[in-house]
Amino acid sequence: MKTNPHVAEIRELNLGYLLLAQRLLHHDRAEAMFRLKIDDEMADLLTSLSAQQLSRLASTNQLLCHFGGESAEQLRQVVDNPRDQGLSHIHSSLLMASRSMLSEGGGHVD
Numbered sequence: 001m002k003t004n005p006h007v008a009e010i011r012e013l014n015l016g017y018l019l020l021a022q023r024l025l026h027h028d029r030a031e032a033m034f035r036l037k038i039d040d041e042m043a044d045l046l047t048s049l050s051a052q053q054l055s056r057l058a059s060t061n062q063l064l065c066h067f068g069g070e071s072a073e074q075l076r077q078v079v080d081n082p083r084d085q086g087l088s089h090i091h092s093s094l095l096m097a098s099r100s101m102l103s104e105g106g107g108h109v110d
Contacts, residue, residue, distance in 0.1 A: 015058035
């Protein structure tokens with residue numbers, strides 16, 4: 001049986017993502033929930049996982065993290081942002097955050 005060479009990379013990425021998520025949640029829960037686009041229940045679960053559980057979860061052959069943009073166009077707006085570099089990170093954050101606001105029924109964001 002031939003194994004997919006990407007499975008080890010997926011596991012490594014998943015573990016890094018899970019460890020970062022836990023660190024962010026322990027540092028500033030509200031900010032982490034916003035950045036990770038997760039709810040209270042998911043935040044509680046992530047912070048409660050042991051090292052063994054994190055390792056087991058990371059070992060899935062599916063990526064646990066995903067692109068924050070709703071569409072390729074939204075991601076393209078972040079990448080091709082012509083705004084002044086001093087404000088580009090703020091504009092990018094607003095574009096990426098608009099997805100979670102819309103999915104929670106927060107209304108229309110331009």
